[in-house]
Amino acid sequence: MDSKNQWLERFFNITPDIVYFVDLEGRLQYWNAALEELCGLTTDEMKDRFCLEFVCDQDKPLVAADIQKVFANGSHANTYRFIGSNGALVSYYCNGTVTFNEQGVPDGFAGIGRNISEFKQPDDSPYRIAEREKYHTILQTATDGFWTVNKDGKLLEVNDSYCAMSGYSRAELLNMSIPDLEAKEAKEDTRQHIEKIIATGRDQFETKHRRKDGVIIDVEITTQFMPLVDQMFVVFVKDITKRKRYEAEIIQLSAVLEKRVEERTIQLTAEIAVREQSEQALVQYAAIINSSDDAIIGKTLDGVVTSWNYGASRMFGYASAEVQGKHVSLLVPEEYQHEESMLLERIRNGDVVSHYETVRKCKDNRLIDVSVTISPILDKGGRIVGISTIARDITERKQSKRLAQQFGNLLHSSFNEIFIFDANDLHFIQASDGAQKNLGYSIGELKQLTPVDIKPLFTLESFEQTIAPLRSGEEHLLFIETIHQRKDGTTYPVEIRLQLLRENEKFFLAIVQDITERKSAEEKIKHLAFYDPLTELPNRRLLVDRLNQGLASSARSGHAGALMFIDLDNFKDLNDTLGHDMGDFLLKQVTHRLESQIREGDTVARLGGDEFVVMLLDLSGQTIEAATQTEAIGEKILATLGQPYRLNNNIYRCTASIGVTLFKGTQQVAEELMKQSDIAMYQAKKAGRNALRFFDRQMQENISARVSLESELHNAIEFRQFHLHYQIQVDSSRRPLGAEALIRWIHPTRGMVSPAQFIPLAEETGLILPLGLWVLETACAQLKAWQHDPVTRDLTLAVNVSAKQFHQTDFISQVQAAVQRHGVNPSRLKLELTESLLQANIEETIATMNALNDIGVQFSLDDFGTGYSSLQYLKRLPLDQLKIDRSFVRDIGTDINDVAVVRAIIAMARSLDLDVIAEGVETEEQQQLLLKNGCARFQGYFFGRPVPMEQLEILLRNERSLIM
Numbered sequence: 001m002d003s004k005n006q007w008l009e010r011f012f013n014i015t016p017d018i019v020y021f022v023d024l025e026g027r028l029q030y031w032n033a034a035l036e037e038l039c040g041l042t043t044d045e046m047k048d049r050f051c052l053e054f055v056c057d058q059d060k061p062l063v064a065a066d067i068q069k070v071f072a073n074g075s076h077a078n079t080y081r082f083i084g085s086n087g088a089l090v091s092y093y094c095n096g097t098v099t100f101n102e103q104g105v106p107d108g109f110a111g112i113g114r115n116i117s118e119f120k121q122p123d124d125s126p127y128r129i130a131e132r133e134k135y136h137t138i139l140q141t142a143t144d145g146f147w148t149v150n151k152d153g154k155l156l157e158v159n160d161s162y163c164a165m166s167g168y169s170r171a172e173l174l175n176m177s178i179p180d181l182e183a184k185e186a187k188e189d190t191r192q193h194i195e196k197i198i199a200t201g202r203d204q205f206e207t208k209h210r211r212k213d214g215v216i217i218d219v220e221i222t223t224q225f226m227p228l229v230d231q232m233f234v235v236f237v238k239d240i241t242k243r244k245r246y247e248a249e250i251i252q253l254s255a256v257l258e259k260r261v262e263e264r265t266i267q268l269t270a271e272i273a274v275r276e277q278s279e280q281a282l283v284q285y286a287a288i289i290n291s292s293d294d295a296i297i298g299k300t301l302d303g304v305v306t307s308w309n310y311g312a313s314r315m316f317g318y319a320s321a322e323v324q325g326k327h328v329s330l331l332v333p334e335e336y337q338h339e340e341s342m343l344l345e346r347i348r349n350g351d352v353v354s355h356y357e358t359v360r361k362c363k364d365n366r367l368i369d370v371s372v373t374i375s376p377i378l379d380k381g382g383r384i385v386g387i388s389t390i391a392r393d394i395t396e397r398k399q400s401k402r403l404a405q406q407f408g409n410l411l412h413s414s415f416n417e418i419f420i421f422d423a424n425d426l427h428f429i430q431a432s433d434g435a436q437k438n439l440g441y442s443i444g445e446l447k448q449l450t451p452v453d454i455k456p457l458f459t460l461e462s463f464e465q466t467i468a469p470l471r472s473g474e475e476h477l478l479f480i481e482t483i484h485q486r487k488d489g490t491t492y493p494v495e496i497r498l499q500l501l502r503e504n505e506k507f508f509l510a511i512v513q514d515i516t517e518r519k520s521a522e523e524k525i526k527h528l529a530f531y532d533p534l535t536e537l538p539n540r541r542l543l544v545d546r547l548n549q550g551l552a553s554s555a556r557s558g559h560a561g562a563l564m565f566i567d568l569d570n571f572k573d574l575n576d577t578l579g580h581d582m583g584d585f586l587l588k589q590v591t592h593r594l595e596s597q598i599r600e601g602d603t604v605a606r607l608g609g610d611e612f613v614v615m616l617l618d619l620s621g622q623t624i625e626a627a628t629q630t631e632a633i634g635e636k637i638l639a640t641l642g643q644p645y646r647l648n649n650n651i652y653r654c655t656a657s658i659g660v661t662l663f664k665g666t667q668q669v670a671e672e673l674m675k676q677s678d679i680a681m682y683q684a685k686k687a688g689r690n691a692l693r694f695f696d697r698q699m700q701e702n703i704s705a706r707v708s709l710e711s712e713l714h715n716a717i718e719f720r721q722f723h724l725h726y727q728i729q730v731d732s733s734r735r736p737l738g739a740e741a742l743i744r745w746i747h748p749t750r751g752m753v754s755p756a757q758f759i760p761l762a763e764e765t766g767l768i769l770p771l772g773l774w775v776l777e778t779a780c781a782q783l784k785a786w787q788h789d790p791v792t793r794d795l796t797l798a799v800n801v802s803a804k805q806f807h808q809t810d811f812i813s814q815v816q817a818a819v820q821r822h823g824v825n826p827s828r829l830k831l832e833l834t835e836s837l838l839q840a841n842i843e844e845t846i847a848t849m850n851a852l853n854d855i856g857v858q859f860s861l862d863d864f865g866t867g868y869s870s871l872q873y874l875k876r877l878p879l880d881q882l883k884i885d886r887s888f889v890r891d892i893g894t895d896i897n898d899v900a901v902v903r904a905i906i907a908m909a910r911s912l913d914l915d916v917i918a919e920g921v922e923t924e925e926q927q928q929l930l931l932k933n934g935c936a937r938f939q940g941y942f943f944g945r946p947v948p949m950e951q952l953e954i955l956l957r958n959e960r961s962l963i964m
Contacts (some may be wrong), residue, residue, distance in 0.1 A: 003200050003498040005446060009207065012032040013032050013034075013810050014033075014038055015032070015034065016034055016115070017034060017109075017112050017113060017114050017115075018031070018032065018034045018082075018092060018112070018113045018828060019031065019032040019034070019110075019112050020032075020051065020053050020110070020111050020112075021099065021108060021109075022108050022109055022110075022111070022862045023107065023108040024106070024107060024903040024904055024906075024907040025050075025644065025903070025907055025910070026050045026051050026052060026067070026910065026911075027048050027050055027051075027329040028046060028047070028048065028049050028051060028313045029108065031046055034891040035054075035688050036187070037085075037086065038082060038090065039054055039055075039083075039084075039085060040084070040085020040086075046930070047318045050277075051062070051063070053396050054082050054083060054449050055080050055081065055082060055806060056081045056082070056083055056089055057081070058481070059080045059081050060079070062078065062080065063080055063861055064911040064912070064913075065911075066096070066950040067080050067096075067877070067907075067911050068108070068908065068911055068912075069910075070096045070097065070109050070113065070487070070704050071072055071098060071106065071109075071641075071904070073096055074097065076094060076095075076096050077093070077094065077095045077096070077797060078093075078094060078571075079091055079092065079094070079116065079758060080111075080113075080676065081092050081415040082090060087396075090114050090115060090117050090429070091115070091117045091848045092114060092115055092116065093112035093113060093114050093960055094111050094112065094113035094115045094300065095112055095113075095754075096110065096777065097109060097110055099109075103379055103897075105802055105896065105897060105900040107900070107901065107902065112718070118529075121630065124435065127485060128293070136365055136883040139643075141197075142159055142161055142236070143163050144236050144237060144238045144239075145158075145159065145160060145161050145162030145219075145234040145236070145237030145238070145239070145376075146159040146162060146235070146236055146237070147168075147233075147234075148232055148233070148234055149161065149178065149232065149233040149235055149236070150232060150233075151232075151233075152177070153177040153178040153194075154172055154176075154177045155173050155176055155177065156174070156232070157174075158170055158173045158174065158572070162237055163241050165209055165211075165217070165219075165237065166181065166212060167211045167212035167213055168822070169210050172212075175641045177781065180209065181209050182207065182208070182210070183208035183210045183216050184210075191656060197223055197233065197511040202224045202225065202781075203221075203222075203224065204220070204221065204222045204223075205221055206218065206219070206220050206221070206240065206949055207219060207221060208709060209237075213906060215863070217239055217241045217921060218239075218240045218241045218243075218244040219237050219238060219239055219241075219444070220237075220238040220240050221235060221236070221237060222235070222236040222238075222794075223235045226778055229383060229706075236548075237366055242281055248903065257932040264784060278577050278822060279935075281423070292307060292310075293311050293314070293317075294311050294312045294390050294391060294392045295309065295310065295311045295312035295315045295370075295389075295390070295392075296309040296311060296388070296390050297312055297328070297388070297389045297391070298377065298388055298389075299386065299387050299389065300385075300386050300387075300389070301344065301347065301348050301384065301385070301386065302327075302344070302936070303327050303328045303329065303340075303344050303386065304325060304326065304330055305323045305327075306324075306327070306386065307325055308320040308323050308324060311339060312391075315362075315368070315393055316331060316360065316362050316363060316393065317319065317362045317363030317364055317930065318363050322363075322657070328340070330361075330804075331360045331361055332360065333359055333360070333738060334363045336358060336359055336443065339358065342386075342692055342804070343356075344754075345378070346386060346537060347374070347384070347754045349513075353562075353592075354373070355373050356371075356372055356373050356374065357369065357370070357394065358370060358372060360391065366622070368393055368395045369393070369394045369395045369397075369398040370390060370391045370392060370393060370394060371389070371391070371392045371394045372391050372393075373388055373389070373390040373392075374388070375387075375388040375389060375390075376388075382436075398505065399866060400762065410501055414644050414729040415513070416432060416434045416435075416510075416511065416512065416513065417430050417431075417432060417434050417435035417438055417439075417484075417510075417512035417513075417514070418432040418434070418435060418510070418511050418512070419432075419435060419451070419506050419508075419509070419510040419512070420451065420507050420508070421507070421510070421511055422506065422507060422508075422511075423471075423500065423506050423507055423508055424506070425450070426450040426452070426463075427447060427449070427450055427452060428446045428449055428451075429442075429447070429507065431443055434701070435512070437766060438484075438486070438492075438514065439484065439486055439487060439739075440486045440487035441487050445487075451463060451510070453483065454484050454485055455482050455483070456483065456485050456491065457482050457483060458482065459600050460489065465476070465537060465591045466907065467498065467508070470498065470499065470500045470508070471500065471913050476499060476500075477497060477498070477499045478496075478497070478498045479492070479496070479497060479498075480495070480498060481494070481495050481496075481515075482494060482496065484512070492514055493514075493515045493516055493518075493519045494512050494514055494515060494517050495511060495512070495513045495515050496510050496511070496512050496513075497510070498510045498512045498515075518593050528538070529541065530545075530830075532605075532606040532608075533647070534584055534587060535588060535591040536591075537591055537604055537605050537612075538603060538604075538605040538606075539543055539605065539606065540605070540607050540608075540796040542605065543603065543605035543615065543672045543909060544600075544671070544674075545612055546603050547615060547670040547673065547674075548670050550615060550663075551665070551666045551668070551669075551670070553617065553665060554617070554663065554664050554665055556664040557618070558621045558664075559617070559618045559619055559620070559621055559664075560618055560619040560622075560623065560662055560663065560664040561615065561617045561618075561619060561663050561664070562615070562616040562626065562630040562639070562660055562661070562662050562663070562748060563613065563614075563616075563660070563661050563663070563673050563674065563676075563677045564613065564614055564615075564616070564630070564633075564634060564659070564660050564677065565611070565658065565660075565674070565677035565678050565680065565681040566594070566611070566612040566613065566614065566637070566641075566656050566658050566681070567610060567612075567656065567657050567659075567681050567685070567760065568586075568590065568610035568641075568654055568655075569610050569654065569655045569656060569689040569690065570608070570656060571583065571586075571610035571654070574586060574652065574654070578647065578650065578652075582647045582648070582650070582652075583610075584645060585647055585648075586645055586654065587606075587610065589645055590610075590612070590641060590654075591604070591606070593637075593640045593641055593643075594612060594637065594641075596640070597633065597636050597637050597640055598616070598633070599616075601617055601618065602614065602615060602616050602617060602921060608851060610704060612898075613677070614633075614635060614637070614682070614799070616629075616630060619662075621664070623662065624706065626662055626664075627662060627694065630662065630676065630705070631660075631661055631692065632659065634658050634660060634692040635692065637656070637657060637658065637727070638655070638658065638690060638691075638692060641654065641655065641656045642654075642655050642656075642690065644964060649963070655689055655690035655691050656690065657681055657682075657684035657685045657690065657691060657692075658681060658684055658691070658693070659676075659677045659678060659679065659680025659681030659682065659683065659684055659692075659693055659695065660677060660680055660692060660693075660694050660695065660812055661676035661677045661680060661694070661695040661696070662696070665859060676695040677695065678761060679695060680694060680695040681693075683695075687926035698897040706761070709757070709758065709761060709903065710765060712747065712759060713758055713761060713762060713765070713767055714747055714767070716747070717767065717771065717774075721745055721746055721748070722743055722744065722745055722774065723743075723744050723745075723746055723948065724741045724742065724743060724744070724745075724775065724778050724779070724949070725741075725742050725743075725744050725944060725946035725947055726739040726740065726741055726742070726947065726948075726949060726953055727739055727740050727742060727919060727939060727944060727945065727950055727954040728795075728797070728939070728944040728952065728956070729796075729938070729939045729943075729948075730938055730939075730943050730945055731936055731937055731938075732931055732936040732937075732938075734943065736795060736796055736956050737795065737796065737937060738795040738796035738798065738828075738830070739774060739795065739798070740797075740798040740799075740800075740939065740944045741778070741779045741782075741797055741799050741800075742755070742831070742948075743759075743775055743798075744946075745758055747876050763802060763804060765876060768802050768804055768805060769804065769805055769808070771802065772802055772805035773814060774804075775799055775800075776799060776814065776815065777821075777822075778828065779799045780792055780818045780821070780822040780824050781822055781828065782830060782949065783797050783822065783824040783825070783828050784822040784824050784827075785826070786824060787824065791951070791953075791956055791957055794957060795828070795956075796827075796829070796858065797828060797829060797830065797831050798826050798830040798832050798860060799829070799830070799831055800830075800832045800836075800862065801831050801832065801833055802837075803834070803836065806833065806837055806845075806848065807841070807844070809896040812847065812851050812852060815831075815857060816852075816854055818825065819857070821857070822954040825856070826855050826856035826857045827857075829857050829858065830857075830858040830859070830860050830880070830881070831852070831857060831858070831859055831860070832859075832861075832862040832883070833860070833861060833862060834857060834859045834861075834862050834863055835861065835862075835863060835864065838873065838877070842873050843875075844925065846876055846877060846878075848874075849877060849878050849879075850878055853878040858880040858881070859877070859878060859879050859880055859881070860879070860881040860882070860883050860888055860917070861877075861879055861881070861882050861883060862881065862883045863883065863885040864882045864883055864884060864885060864905060872911070875912060879912070880914065880915060881915040881916065881917060882905060882909045882914050882915070882916045882917075883912055883916075883917050883918075883919055884902060884916065884917070884918040884919065884930075884935065885919070885920075886919050886920025886940075887920075888905075889902075889918050889919070889920045889921055889926055889930070889940070890920060890922075892926055892929050892930070893923075893925050893929060899929070899933070901931065902933055902935070903933050903934075904919075906933055906934040906935055907934075909933070915941060916934075916935050916937065917935070917937035917938065918930050918935050918937070918939070919940060919941075920939075920940050921938045921940030921941075921942050921943065922942050923937065923939050923942060924940045924942065926940075927942060
């Protein structure tokens with residue numbers, strides 16, 4: 001043993017907690033000194049004992065159920081009562097976890113338990129009495145209120161201090177819960193604190209309680225959660241009403257003092273403000289001027305700049321220092337210099353000039369349109385000593401006006417749809433007469449709309465995404481193809497050329513062309529390219545395209561598809577006798593009949609002449625079943641095409657030959673499938689016409705064989721060709737326990753037909769119901785015969801039940817009637833169910849099994865381990881036996897995984913108190929390995945093959961004589 005394991009060994013043997021390791025059978029493999037001391041046994045006496053031996057009888061089912069949870073969830077914890085060496089029950093809180101061998105296979109579980117008996121002692125025990133006396137002393141001497149509360153919030157114990165605090169008597173309080181004491185406004189906060197207490201174990205918080213006299217008091221709560229003591233809360237309650245009142249008074253007094261200080265401060269501030277008022281006014285005035293977006297400029301009567309705000313700097317690009325003391329003419333373009341001189345002259349002569357529009361030049365020589373407002377600057381005597389100028393940039397407005405003038409004539413004279421809309425809110429600004437006429441809106445109505453309102457294919461978000469390249473400058477012109485919706489709701493296709501007007505980037509220009517005629521021509525061309533002009537069916541080109549899509553869809557879904565090549569028989573004779581017009585008339589009628597027989601999503605196409613193709617999709621993923629579905633549709637097509645046709649005054653009869661090929665996935669190509677179905681069609685022609693043939697000869701033979709077998713299966717039931725064979729079931733001493741009844745079909749010409757051939761077909765066709773009833777009746781009759789023979793009267797007979805048979809509404813009455821009719825002991829009848837049967841409607845399954853179990857019928861779960869049985873449902877089923885599937889028995893001598901599975905099944909069966917039987921036992925080695933791992937019931941060739949009843953009874957008597 002290495003040092004680490006020696007340390008663990010030493011630790012396990014000094015800890016007061018019990019430590020144990022158990023194998024899959026529940027036998028102890030390791031334990032520590034604490035467990036030996038608890039049980040009062042020596043090391044040799046403890047070895048190989050079952051863990052359940054040390055647990056009291058009442059807790060054994062709980063331990064068995066929790067062992068299942070350990071294997072299902074990996075770990076589990078619970079409290080169990082162990083039997084001490086003196087016979088007394090000792091409570092331990094145990095944690096268990098699954099253990100694994102070197103191959104990663106579960107080989108048992110490990111656990112550790114802590115003695116919590118002191119928490120589990122009865123109320124009248126000396127320990128509990130002493131504890132209560134101790135707590136009572138603490139409770140009554142505490143100055144603060146004291147409670148103990150259960151997990152539901154009910155008060156279990158309360159002291160005198162809280163009685164005085166709340167005004168309630170102890171008797172009244174012990175009939176109350178926490179919500180009864182809380183003030184209404186504190187209830188939600190308390191719920192949140194309780195959640196925190198349960199999560200963290202403790203908390204301290206302030207809340208409000210309502211006294212018996214209705215007075216609200218403030219309290220401070222300190223609480224501790226004790227999960228091991230009946231999940232109890234210990235709570236101290238301190239009345240902090242006075243403290244809260246003092247705090248409020250202090251806050252109020254502080255507020256009064258602060259107010260007085262504030263009032264004095266205001267008084268002093270006002271006195272200072274009076275002295276500084278003039279200076280502040282000037283500062284505020286300057287701040288207002290500098291915060292304006294407009295240019296505010298002061299100048300002398302001669303035009304020299306005296307003041308310059310930030311707005312002027314932003315508008316013209318000059319800093320204040322660059323223009324102070326300079327003539328304002330530096331802002332005036334040359335062509336406007338004379339106008340500016342004349343304006344200054346007028347102001348000096350006393351003319352009133354208040355507002356005008358002009359052009360100004362920026363530092364970068366850029367020209368801008370401005371709106372100018374002039375105010376005179378007067379001295380104390382009322383004389384004009386200067387000029388105050390406010391200039392506003394109106395370049396955008398002027399450009400908009402010029403834009404409107406530029407496009408005005410074009411918009412009002414054009415029959416095309418031309419729109420100008422705002423780049424910000426997207427509302428229309430202008431629209432041509434042609435746009436108004438085509439859409440049915442007036443210009444006033446259009447100005448209330450945006451392009452999205454007349455383009456139903458766009459949302460605001462998608463339209464913004466479309467025009468984003470124009471906004472970013474990535475594109476200068478966009479071509480958009482969409483539809484426009486008129487005021488009356490009608491739509492028409494359009495092509496739009498859209499650009500952003502770069503003059504100011506505030507407007508979009510859209511020139512729209514109605515492309516209805518172009519679209520119509522394109523649709524006609526497309527239709528001619530993909531559709532047959534006579535029948536309007538898809539032509540070869542479109543069929544191949546859809547077939548490629550069908551192949552891709554089949555690959556994704558796993559469903560099969562089929563291609564049916566249909567050729568009309570003797571169509572040339574019709575053209576030669578009645579003419580091509582009548583031939584075309586017939587082809588149109590054939591088209592209607594074919595379309596009436598296919599499903600939604602399938603395709604009918606015409607290749608030319610009298611050749612049609614039907615493509616079927618979403619067939620079964622199973623090849624044989626897909627072929628059966630295709631054949632059914634093909635037979636319907638043959639039947640409808642074979643009906644008489646009326647060609648004017650002539651009654652004409654026409655049949656068809658159909659070739660079929662199946663496809664699944666993308667392993668095949670469209671043209672190859674077309675060739676295969678064409679070849680199969682010629683095979684149908686050779687077979688005499690008016691027939692259907694599959695390209696795959698083996699598939700055709702399989703379908704024919706299946707149809708023949710189904711017909712013969714009906715005859716077999718009618719002429720009683722079925723027999724029961726029986727396979728013996730024995731215990732470890734080869735003593736017969738019973739047998740399993742197995743159905744056999746002895747065909748008059750085929751001989752013995754394997755159940756693997758006819759049982760699935762019987763399930764699919766519903767014939768399993770009469771077969772299952774016959775097996776049940778025959779088995780009950782055999783049990784009746786066995787009752788009179790001492791050798792067989794104690795044997796059980798197992799009968800397999802299919803899911804379809806079990807879920808019949810009258811299955812319970814069928815079994816009850818069979819048992820009563822033959823007068824047999826129901827406990828001798830065992831119904832074997834498969835795991836897959838349990839997957840559907842588990843509650844209904846449980847109800848049916850319980851009803852039959854009530855009359856004594858037994859149940860065995862067949863092939864256990866191959867399905868997906870849920871353990872939570874398994875324990876609810878009234879089972880008597882688990883049957884280990886032969887697939888785990890076959891390699892049990894060589895495959896350690898199979899050994900692990902078998903051990904787990906046996907351990908599970910024991911925990912559920914179920915018998916376990918292994919099927920498929922063929923060698924003595926297999927039997928011995930199963931026996932070694934705890935399985936003592938067997939079925940298989942090693943003990944006997946399925947044989948008729950006469951041979952079984954000989955075998956039963958031989959086995960009995962050998963035992964005796």
